[in-house]
Amino acid sequence: MSLVFVIPGPLRELAGNRAEVRVKGSAESASKALSLLWEQCPGVRDRVLTEIGEVRPHVNIFIDGESIKFTGGLSSPVRDGAEIVILPALSGG
Amino acid sequence: MPATRDVKPRNGDVLLLVGTMKGAFIFRSDEKRKSWNVGGPYFPGSAVYAMAYDGRAGRHRIWAAPHSMHWGGVLRSSDDFGKSWTNPESAPIKFPESAGVALNQIWQIAPGRETESDTLYCGVEPAALFVSRDAGETWSLNEGLWNHPQRERWVPGGGGMCLHTILLDPRSLDRIRIAVSTAGMYVTEDGGETWRPSNKGVRADFLPDKYPEFGQCVHKVVQSKVNPDRMFLQNHWGLYRSDDSGEKWKDVAKGVPSDFGFAMAIHPADPDCAWIVPLESDGFRCTPEGKLRVYRTENAGKSWDAMTKGLPQKDAYETVLRDALANDPLDPTGVYFGTRNGKLFGSSDEGKKWSQLADGLPAVVSVKAVSISLPRKR
Numbered sequence: 001m002s003l004v005f006v007i008p009g010p011l012r013e014l015a016g017n018r019a020e021v022r023v024k025g026s027a028e029s030a031s032k033a034l035s036l037l038w039e040q041c042p043g044v045r046d047r048v049l050t051e052i053g054e055v056r057p058h059v060n061i062f063i064d065g066e067s068i069k070f071t072g073g074l075s076s077p078v079r080d081g082a083e084i085v086i087l088p089a090l091s092g093g
Numbered sequence: 094m095p096a097t098r099d100v101k102p103r104n105g106d107v108l109l110l111v112g113t114m115k116g117a118f119i120f121r122s123d124e125k126r127k128s129w130n131v132g133g134p135y136f137p138g139s140a141v142y143a144m145a146y147d148g149r150a151g152r153h154r155i156w157a158a159p160h161s162m163h164w165g166g167v168l169r170s171s172d173d174f175g176k177s178w179t180n181p182e183s184a185p186i187k188f189p190e191s192a193g194v195a196l197n198q199i200w201q202i203a204p205g206r207e208t209e210s211d212t213l214y215c216g217v218e219p220a221a222l223f224v225s226r227d228a229g230e231t232w233s234l235n236e237g238l239w240n241h242p243q244r245e246r247w248v249p250g251g252g253g254m255c256l257h258t259i260l261l262d263p264r265s266l267d268r269i270r271i272a273v274s275t276a277g278m279y280v281t282e283d284g285g286e287t288w289r290p291s292n293k294g295v296r297a298d299f300l301p302d303k304y305p306e307f308g309q310c311v312h313k314v315v316q317s318k319v320n321p322d323r324m325f326l327q328n329h330w331g332l333y334r335s336d337d338s339g340e341k342w343k344d345v346a347k348g349v350p351s352d353f354g355f356a357m358a359i360h361p362a363d364p365d366c367a368w369i370v371p372l373e374s375d376g377f378r379c380t381p382e383g384k385l386r387v388y389r390t391e392n393a394g395k396s397w398d399a400m401t402k403g404l405p406q407k408d409a410y411e412t413v414l415r416d417a418l419a420n421d422p423l424d425p426t427g428v429y430f431g432t433r434n435g436k437l438f439g440s441s442d443e444g445k446k447w448s449q450l451a452d453g454l455p456a457v458v459s460v461k462a463v464s465i466s467l468p469r470k471r
Contacts, residue, residue, distance in 0.1 A: 010164060014182060043182030047164035050195035051187040058163045088163040 001026045003078065005037050006085040007044070014043030030063060031074040033084055048086060058089040099176050100132035104467040107421050108174075109429055110155060111437060112141030115455035117157050119175050124464070126427050126441040129450050132175045135159075142416070143215070145202035146463040147228075150210040153465055156229070158199035158215075166199055168215070170229060186215055186223050186232045192239065194219050201416070203259040209266060216256035220247060220273040224285070235285045238271070243290065243307055250274035250310050250329070257415055260316045260324075262338070270314070270339055277309035278326075278339060294342035296331045313357040313415045314339070317364035325367045325394065327357040327415075330374060334394045345394025350381040356418035360443075361426055365393040368400075368420070368428055368444060370413040379410040387418075387430070389444050403447035404438065411436065414458050421462035431457025 205212030
């Protein structure tokens with residue numbers, strides 16, 4: 001069992017210059033899945049979550065193509081083998 | 094991403110650390126301050142509200158606080174004048190879980206006094222003070238200020254509820270003054286254990302009580318290095334001087350086109366001399382009459398003179414933000430400021446004549462001016 005994380009360009013330096021990070025294991029929620037990613041890539045954590053554990057407002061996380069904003073946030077379910085994509089939101093000026 | 098250039102400073106050079114809404118730049122000149130070359134942009138896309146130079150204990154370290162809209166803010170440093178920057182895995186400045194809030198922005202980086210060469214302070218939003226005692230490796234929240242009983246009644250100004258000014262009294266390691274918009278000034282005299290408001294005489298036109306104990310919208314405060322009792326304060330309406338280290342404030346807004354503004358600088362050797370850039374308040378917040386004028390007092394605020402030579406005096410609707418005016422430590426001191434329209438101006442003769450050093454930068458939010466001392470090559 002494993003999960004695949006797709007890392008956005010600005011954060012790849014903190015993920016060993018990898019675009020994809022495969023982690024072994026399964027997770028019942030997005031939060032637990034991300035914890036597996038932090039074990040391999042601890043530097044990504046503070047860029048994706050605030051210190052109170054919330055997803056930064058201009059970061060989107062998709063699980064198998066669906067934004068977790070619409071599936072329960074960090075409690076969203078995760079299937080074995082899921083692809084979890086981290087992307088910067090369309091924002092700025 | 095844009096290509097980045099670097100500067101190669103030599104001993105005695107002056108550096109301008111320029112933070113913008115889209116990255117940071119380093120301007121370099123020799124001590125004549127007539128021609129400048131530019132390094133950057135560093136951290137393109139990130140807002141850099143705070144930069145600082147730490148030349149203590151043989152360092153030549155530049156600090157910057159880039160804040161990405163997407164990925165948050167991380168304090169970073171460079172020991173080679175911007176060629177390379179640290180990128181710590183864990184954000185060095187973050188609130189403890191018990192605080193229940195997240196860091197929004199780092200507004201000020203203040204190296205400690207010469208006698209505490211491993212100490213640094215940061216002022217942040219939401220308004221709080223962080224301190225490092227190991228040259229920036231680890232940081233902790235100042236609990237005395239964070240737990241102040243008045244904090245729950247502080248409210249954010251237009252720029253957010255930021256702790257933007259940190260004044261370290263050179264006479265006492267225990268005395269620090271900070272300013273928060275919108276809370277006013279606070280002072281500690283026991284090294285940060287306890288804090289009290291320090292706003293006597295400072296007006297709050299936007300409150301029913303015009304002279305409250307706290308709640309003033311202080312925009313910037315400066316303190317003389319040679320006479321630390323002398324301070325000037327630019328308020329949200331109101332321009333003040335203190336002769337007793339901030340205990341009492343006297344309005345000195347005579348002869349200025351507006352008593353509203355953000356930025357302020359004080360002469361490194363003359364406590365009677367300070368510079369401001371008045372803005373038309375309250376909604377417009379641009380230079381009055383479309384004239385870009387720096388005002389200088391040489392008599393502790395008894396009068397202010399417009400310094401305009403070399404500055405546009407027609408259709409110049411500029412805004413100079415609270416940290417975007419600075420002076421260097423040379424004699425005569427150089428004065429520099431950046432505008433929200435991306436212009437950077439400098440004067441090597443204390444404001445008598447100005448030159449435009451750059452145009453077309455992203456909106457400038459901070460300017461720091463330093464003289465660097467490097468070991469001579471054998």
